[in-house]
Amino acid sequence: MGIPRGTYDILPNEVTTWHYLEKTAREICARYAYEEVRTPIFEETSLYERGVGETTDIVEKEMYTFLDRKKRSLTLRPEGTAGVVRSFVENKMYGESLPVKLYYFGPMFRYERPQAGRYRQFHQFGVEVFGSDDPALDAEVISLGLAFYRSLGISGVQVGINNVGTPEIRAKYFEKLIEYFAPFEAELDQDAKSRLYRNPMRILDSKVKRTQEIAEGAPSILDSLDKASMENFERVQSYLQELQVPFQVNDRLVRGLDYYTQTAFEFMIEELGAQAGxxxxxGRYNGLVQELGGPEVSGIGFGIGLERVILALKEQNVAIPSTKPMDCFLVTMGEQAQHASVRLLGELRGAGLKAERDYLDRKMKAQFKAANRYKARYVAVLGDEELASGKIQVKQMETGEQKSIAMDQLVSYLLEGK
RNA sequence: GCGGUCGUGGUGAAGCGGUUAACACACCGGAUUGUGGCUCCGGCACUCGAGGGUUCGAAUCCCUUCGAUCGCCCCA
Known part of the structure; x- marks a missing residue:
């Protein structure tokens, strides 16, 4: 027996990092007036087929799909947006005052071969905004993402933006691309060939040298945009400038999901390489709410891969705030003292102090060692003498200073020392 | 789905055909039977991912399998 492939345990010493990420995300979202939403970890399979797109890699080969006991087809969520949109529609949030600004945090599942920064169960922090086309929101969402990285202490995050137009524009652009690539068909690599008539935009970011050379001369989607899209794109850029968000226009930027319209963007960090980077x-997904049975309400959001954020934190040696130190470790000597320690320990904890004792009947020396491991600020020694006198020995570990204190004064003494 | 590398104790690892599986750290115990961080001493892998084979003999060679890791496709 072992842990399933592509999954991993987040052990106590790593959990502090996750708390840090969550706390940071929540604080920033609160500042930007976003509210948390929690949707199920699985949904009906058809939600993703319709929402994410039938021809995407995610739907074609990466979903964890299963039948339940009533033979309903369910799927572990491969991304966050579809579920949030479903919830938005189902709970008629479009009836609330718009825009509705949401964020989420949690595990996603994709059946892929694990690799650096890629797992089968991974975690995302994401936001979604419904109900406004205002390019200022596009800029807000992007700057919120950037604020998250910065607030964590990650530097060198690059923002790439593009405008992928409307589905109609893309259809026309596809024709142009096919027209351009067709004469080179024999020179393209296998992957590019298979994409030529299905999704030629994907050829643009090929890593195969010859394909890349050919792709360099391909027409840009920006030249195919209609006036409204172009204006929209320009306004997004000017708002980003207002917000002092550095960005690069990348007309080759293609996202993997079908639902994007207009603005598409990516956060990258060079040190982590091409994949995990x-x-x-x-991006924006103006048709998705309708596609999933809601009214004509536009949306925009992002998903941030937290495993990759953690890679970046490690790469850049960002210090994670550490856990609370132990206020007091109770050393006990003898059975009587062990009994008495239960109550004393309860009192310490009841007073809000972090306190611990030995449970393995260890020798005093070993108990002190344990106290050190816990980074205890104080050690209180309880033995027969203390029980008889009602006074307990309290040692400040850093200075080695030791005092005798009335047992009922211990809590207030420790609270003073904080 | 495809390709490369790797798999020895709690951890980092040596050993690469010859039989008690180095060493370091961690952990536990003792020196110091009521006091930590230093020092010294001792303990801690019937076993080298699993299964099969070659051999007088395998952790060391071969095959299979599982897993990890890195890369490709794709993505976070």
Whole structure:
């Protein structure tokens, strides 16, 4: 027996990092007036087929799909947006005052081969905004993402933005691309060939040298945009400038999900390499709410891969705030003292102090060692003498200073020392 | 789904055909039977991911399998 492939345990010493990420995300979202939403970890399979797109890699080969006991097809969520949109529609949030600004945090599942910064169960922090086309929101969402990285202490995050137009524009652009690539068909690599008629935009970011050379001359989607899209794109850029968000226009930026319209963006960090370097991405999805049965309400959001954020934190040696030190370790000598320690320990904890004792009947020396391991600020020694006198020995570990204190004064003494 | 590398104690690792499986750290115990962080001493792998084979003999060679890791596709 072992842990399933592509999954991993987050052990206590790592959990502090996760708390740090969550806390930071929550604080920033609160500042930007986003509220948390928690949706199920699995949904009906059809939600993703319709929402994410039938021809995407995610739906074609990466979903964890299973039948329940009533033979309903369910799928462990491969991404966050579809579920949040479903919830938005189902709970008729479009009836509330718009825009509705939401964020989420949690595990996602994709059946892929594990690799650096890629797991089968991984975690995302994401936001979604519904009900406004205002390009200022596009800029807000991007700057919120960037604020998250910065607030964590990650530097060098690059923002790439593009405008992928409307589905109609993309259809026309596809024709142009096919027209351009067709004469080179024989020179393209296998992957590019298979994409030529299905999704030629994907050829643009190929890593195969010859394909890349050919792709360099391909027409840009920006030249195919209609006036409204172009204006929208320009306004997003000017708002980003207002917010002092550095960005690069990348007309080759393609996202993996079908639902994106207009603005598409990515957060990247160079040190982590080509794959893990994309630490977040998102865009606008103006047709999705309708596609999933809601009214014509537009949306925009991003998903940030937290495993990759953690890679970046480690790469850049960002210090994680450590856990609370132990206020007091109770050393006990003898059975009487062990009994008495139960109550004393309860009192310490009841007073809000972090306190611990030995449970393995260890020798005093070993108990002191344990206290050190816990980084205890004080050690209180309780033995027969103390029980008889009602006074307990309290040692401040850093200075080695030791005092005798009335047992009922211990709590207030420790609270003073904080 | 495809390709490379790897798999020895709690951890980091040596050993690469010859039989008690180095060493370091961690942990436990003792020196110091009521006091930590230093020092010294002792303990801690019937076993080298699993299964099969070659051999007088395998952790060391071969095959299979599982897993990890890195890369490709794709993505966070």
């Amino acid at each position: 994309v630490i977040g991405g998102g």
